[in-house]
Amino acid sequence: MARWCSKERAWASAMQLNAPTPAANHQKLLNCHITGSLQQSRSLHESTNAERDPGSTKDNARKPEDLDRAYEVLRTTLPKLFVEPLDYSIYSPGLIFQNNITGKHTVGLYHYVKQIAILRTVGHLKYAYVKFEVLKITKHQDDYTVRIRWRVRGISGLKVMFQFWKYKIWQLKEVLKDQEAWYDGYSVCYLGDEGLIVKHVVDKVMPDESREAVENTSASALPPGSLAATSSQKINCQ
Template structure:
């Protein structure tokens, strides 16, 4: 009798899970995400392409709202729950740093959870910083240049005694490892991110700005060598 009861209820539970009635799917750090019928995620999936979630292009106003939301969310990546309401259910994730490509919000959540877990396992201190964020109406996207500052526990133990505890922030800035990256968040007409591309390379438009600044500096140095250090300020004003 007991075995029959257990078998029947186990089969029923398995059927319900496969049918999508599981109310909470826990992730490593982001908390539980409701995927049951009637949830906001389920409604969103009905109104978008399940494969990509991409319909039409976002307006400039929607891009500005997304830009502000990302400014608030990204710096908290390693310390608080990520806001997955910004994404479509079929969000596409392309990580060109790790050569990973996924489709769907659950897979995207797993990838971000894995990155966060590995970062906290390897480092005692890890922080996400935004270097630059701007909207691109031509591509209907928000582009973000970011940097991850990290410091291992062993390095803290070995080096911390050299610094005053009151200057701990300066110590982190000077001794931490860092990784620069670039993210492109493509936004659809619903104001949701339907695609996220991560790359370690700086895009051409940003590289052009950097090259222009380097060329200007080189021109000033050349002028200094020609006219002497006394005329550097005058030449600098002319440039």
């Protein structure tokens, strides 16, 4: 009997040592997302490069079609940021990510994918329901940039826990309108000579909208009191 008990204790200790911790599961999930996104980006880049003539310098020059493609991909994929992986085929492998909100600057597509994965994970951990909204998106052929005014909105998990009877799945759109948990931001994506986005700058401000641009007709204006609508935070983008 004593021998059997000692075997059971040894087996239980081994199982406890081998059992993954929540932190390990979180890191494993994050690594899987990063690896999958990078593999998708690598395959898309390889297929795109295979279609181009490596001996032609004209193919390496950015074209209006590249700006149109980047604009369309961002317009359709950004609203699904917390639901689906982004299309990283429009980004350069040496992408510079300048986040002026957090003060974090990175170089390389891997680090950019990692930042997006962290944003998505934190968003789902902090909110019971989180959504990325594109308030306005424009493309500018004079400097080959795509500019986005965006907002992250979510329903707090604590509010859902203590006031769950007020939240109905089919009324999430109306519930979101009454929430104060939202963050405004402004992004500028710069296209390089290869027609890919080489730099992404993020700010928590709204620039001067005095320049002409091709705009997203479905965009809506910022509400009064928005963090991005404060006059003291306006900057000149020219």
